[in-house]
Amino acid sequence: MKTSDFYYELPQELIAQDPLEDRSGSRLLVLDKETGETKHRHFKDIIEYLNPGDCLVINDTKVIPARLIGSKVGTDAKIEVLLLKRKENDVWETLVKPGRKAKPGTKISFGDGILVGEVVDVVDEGNRLIHFEYEGIFEEILDRLGQMPLPPYITHQLQDKERYNTVYAVHEGSAAAPTAGLHFTPQLLEDIGKKGVDIARVTLHVGLGTFRPVKVEEVTNHHMHSEFYLIDEDAANKINRAKEQKKRVICVGTTSCRTIESAAGEDGRLKACSGWTEIFIYPGYQFKVLDGLITNFHLPESTLIMLVSALAGREHVLAAYEEAVREGYRFFSFGDAMLVV
Numbered sequence: 001m002k003t004s005d006f007y008y009e010l011p012q013e014l015i016a017q018d019p020l021e022d023r024s025g026s027r028l029l030v031l032d033k034e035t036g037e038t039k040h041r042h043f044k045d046i047i048e049y050l051n052p053g054d055c056l057v058i059n060d061t062k063v064i065p066a067r068l069i070g071s072k073v074g075t076d077a078k079i080e081v082l083l084l085k086r087k088e089n090d091v092w093e094t095l096v097k098p099g100r101k102a103k104p105g106t107k108i109s110f111g112d113g114i115l116v117g118e119v120v121d122v123v124d125e126g127n128r129l130i131h132f133e134y135e136g137i138f139e140e141i142l143d144r145l146g147q148m149p150l151p152p153y154i155t156h157q158l159q160d161k162e163r164y165n166t167v168y169a170v171h172e173g174s175a176a177a178p179t180a181g182l183h184f185t186p187q188l189l190e191d192i193g194k195k196g197v198d199i200a201r202v203t204l205h206v207g208l209g210t211f212r213p214v215k216v217e218e219v220t221n222h223h224m225h226s227e228f229y230l231i232d233e234d235a236a237n238k239i240n241r242a243k244e245q246k247k248r249v250i251c252v253g254t255t256s257c258r259t260i261e262s263a264a265g266e267d268g269r270l271k272a273c274s275g276w277t278e279i280f281i282y283p284g285y286q287f288k289v290l291d292g293l294i295t296n297f298h299l300p301e302s303t304l305i306m307l308v309s310a311l312a313g314r315e316h317v318l319a320a321y322e323e324a325v326r327e328g329y330r331f332f333s334f335g336d337a338m339l340v341v
Helices: 044-051 139-145 179-183 187-193 233-245 254-263 305-314 313-326
Strands: 028-032 038-042 053-058 061-063 067-072 080-084 091-096 107-110 116-120 128-134 173-174 198-204 227-230 248-251 273-277 292-295 337-340
Touching: 028 044, 028 313, 044 053, 044 337, 053 233, 053 254, 067 116, 080 107, 080 233, 091 198, 091 254, 128 139, 179 248, 179 292, 187 198, 198 254, 233 248, 248 254, 254 292, 254 305, 292 305, 305 313, 305 337
Parallel strands: 028 337, 053 198, 053 248, 061 173, 248 292
Antiparallel strands: 028 038, 067 080, 067 107, 080 091, 091 128, 107 116, 116 128, 198 227, 227 273, 292 337
């Protein structure tokens, strides 16, 4: 299986640069995973496709304003730091640009010295471990100085930081948003609950590795970066109950899907747990829990389009993407959505 098997042509103008004013006002392409048949709806219509007893799985991680612009102490050299993973004792694994200016011992000042970081080590793929010094509460300083780490294909400035978070985001720790969830409003979630659909909250802190391009031609040679996940007893019980009652488990986003598939036993049952996952789902994978998926339109040749293809078949997915291009759908993080059932 080749990476190039998952390529499609996308006009640049279809990459959404700004979120819609109404979160649930985006378009929705409904794909029948068995037949490949498609329907064109609006996202708020998704409630029509959810049945009483189904379980909707959402990822309640919260994106932190992890992009910091500072300067090398003693010079005017600008340095950009992206927080990837909190280690311990105020040490973070980071992505630094330009890396050549961030050798061990380098000090970087942010916000006129409100926050100062020192590079203490260089680790995998050139990432830097940085120890931060500050007075007060780190999260409050970050909220003041940091910017949302938008993907490189979004060139517009985000006016409202919260638009790159879901309305149900709680647990801080992601470097990128679980973007399928951006379409939900509190009212839509309330209506879904009133219909008798269970909503299970899981947490997976999304790392940038999820969105990195696949650089190998043979799909099976690609290695996923590890991401932390957590499933509590309430979520496990709701998901198990749906399976026991022959109802569907529908995940909101590839991150929710990867969480439950990582945690499930061979019998498809879940229990409360936490850990790190490097699961890579591509065609040929046998799903243990997942029945349906709500997702955005993903980059060509990405691990995300491979995951969707594992559920609905590569031919069906690529045909649906080509139809979405013809119909002028908006793509990627702030774009329209797809329901695969």
